[in-house]
Amino acid sequence: MDAKQEQWVEVDRYIDGTVVHSDKVLVEALETNTAAGLPPISVSPSQGKLLQLLAQIQDARTILDRHAWRI
Numbered sequence: 001m002d003a004k005q006e007q008w009v010e011v012d013r014y015i016d017g018t019v020v021h022s023d024k025v026l027v028e029a030l031e032t033n034t035a036a037g038l039p040p041i042s043v044s045p046s047q048g049k050l051l052q053l054l055a056q057i058q059d060a061r062t063i064l065d066r067h068a069w070r071i
Contacts (some may be wrong), residue, residue: 015046 001009023045030042055063058064 012044012046016044020045020049 021031026048033042042048068071
């Protein structure tokens with residue numbers, strides 16, 4: 001991992017530890033993904049919170065394609 005990438009990882013860790021608190025459902029979902037052998041492509045909790053905020057600001061009705069994913 002290069003220095004810039006490591007710096008962003010540290011920023012995520014800081015935000016996750018100070019602003020975004022542990023979420024039992026998220027932890028269980030990540031464990032289920034790992035147990036199912038899915039690749040580790042999830043966004044960090046802080047990135048997820050930002051995406052949630054942006055979706056709420058836009059009053060998004062669906063997320064990801066045209067499936068019935070609701071927020």
